[in-house]
Amino acid sequence: MKRAAPPLLAAAALVAVALVLFAGADREPGPPPVRTFAFDLAGRIEADQRYLKQAPQDATVWAELGLGYVEQARLTANPAYYPKAEGALRESLRLRPGGNDTALVGMAALTGARHEFTGSRDWALKAAAANPANPLAHGLLSDAYVQLGDLTKAQTSLQTMLDAKPGVASFTRAAHLFRIKKEFPRAAHALKLALDAAAGSADIADVHCRRGELAWQTGRPSLRAYEQALAAWPGYPAALAGRARALASIGRRVEAVRAYATAVGRNPEPQTLIEYGELLQSLGRKTEAETQFRVLRWAFKLFAAGGVAGDLTAGRFEADHGDPAAAVTHLAREFARRPTGEVAEAYAWALHRAGRSREAIAHARDDTALAAFHRSKIERALGRNADAARSLARAKRLNPNLPNLRMEVARGR
Structure with a gap:
């Protein structure tokens, strides 16, 4: 018998239909794991591979293998798994071209992981049409709409997922939407429901990491949340990175x-490499920082080879640590694909760093601490000192823990 969505979250989710245009947060977590494999992911992949040698016509297991590869790529930051995932999923679709919602969900997950959000939306729509009762199809459709900036459709898809299967995956997505709207108490409540529903170590670790991210966004870094995640799953990659950031x-x-x-x-994910390099720079360890940035450039090449569209992260890195003109190229391309607030803010900063502050101000925002901080710099470059002071004060209110803001405070600004 199908469970109804818990009344408190269902009511909260309905409120979220009125969310404003997606603006992004300082550091948004990714969507929930496609599937909970906990510690046996590698073993499960090997078992599927062995089975398929004996039964190569099993379309379902080919699809499950593809999903496993997508999850392995997420956990290891190794994009070499993406071509393997695509091969397995396409073989599943070749064997069963009709009604194969598991493979269609896998393709939605894969294209989303590669930041091909329009493609992810289209695959998720196909999956939902093939099996309207598949909750993950609606969850992945919600993820794609979030990234494309259509939060009304994102909420509609998420509500369908909640109605079909309230649980960790749907509650954490609800928390993500509330974070974007900056309804932080509701986000915290959704995460509490997720934690109450979590059964496996992977789910528990993931929810605690999201609690840490929420604490960070509200200006109260929580070392405890990440340590709780690591207690549930020692070595969980997102918890290791979050703990470092909190420290x-x-x-x-x-x-x-x-x-x-x-x-x-454990997981050479680009954003973590950037943060590590910046910390080393702040300590005067420039040679070590440059080593991390070289590793990062190598990682960008690997991700591109795996089919990942990395213009947003690459553009942010080039704007701050490389070639601002290259940053503008990356982010103009990303903005053309998805003109969300998050991308607009990064594009504005790249334009400013390239000496084009008058163009930058048209895209500048102040809805996150990082965006407000960058806006203050753009306004100061344009001689709008009073506006710059207001934007800087807003950034400090939103999250005083950003490294650049702490430097501004140290300078007495």
């Missing part, structure tokens, strides 16, 4: 360096 935020920078080294050793 840096509360001034324990020597410990943070060690924590970042562990995090990038």
Whole structure:
């Protein structure tokens, strides 16, 4: 018998239909895992591979193998799994071209992981049409709409998922939408429901990481949330990175360096590499920072080879640490694909860093701490000092823990 969505979250989710245009947060978490594999993911992949040698016509197992590869790529930051995932999923669709919602969901997950959000939306729509009762099809459709900036459709899809299967995957998505709207108490409540529903170590670790991200966004870095995640799953990559960030935020920078080294050793994800390099720079360890940035450039090449569209992260990195003109190229391309607030803010900063502040101000925002901080810099470059002071004050109110904001405070601004 199908469970109804818990009344409190269902009511909260209905409110979210009126969400404003997606603006992004300082550091948004990714969507929930496609599937919970916990510690046996590699073993499950090997078992599927062995089985398919004996039964190569099993379309369902080919689809499950593809989903496993997508999840393995997420956990290891190794984009080499994406071509493997695509091969397995397309083989499943070849064997069963009609009604194969598992493979269609896999393609939606894969294209979303590659940041091909229009493609992810289209695959999720096909999956939902093939099996309207598949909750993950609606969840992935919601994820794609969020990234494309259509929060009304995102909420509609999420509500369908909630009605079909209230649980960790749907509650964490609800929390994500409430974070975007900055309805933080509701986001916290959704995460509490997710934690109450979590059964496996992977789900528990994931929810605690999201609690840490919410605490960070509201200006209260929570080391405890990440340590709880690591207690549930020692070595969980997102928790290692979050713990390093929290340590840096509360001034324990020597410990943070060690924590970042562990995090990038386990999962060399581009954003974590950037943060590690910036921390090393702040400590005057420029040679070590440059080493991390070289690793990052290598990672960008690997992700591109795996089919990942990395213009947003690459553009942000080039704007701050590389070639601002290249940053503008990356972000103009990304903005053409999805003109969301998050991308607009990054594009504005790249234009400013390239000496084009008059163009930048048209895209500048102030709805996150990072956006408000960047806007203050653009306004100051244009001689709008009073506006710049207001934007900087807003950034400090939203999240005083950003490293650049702490430097501004140290300078007495």
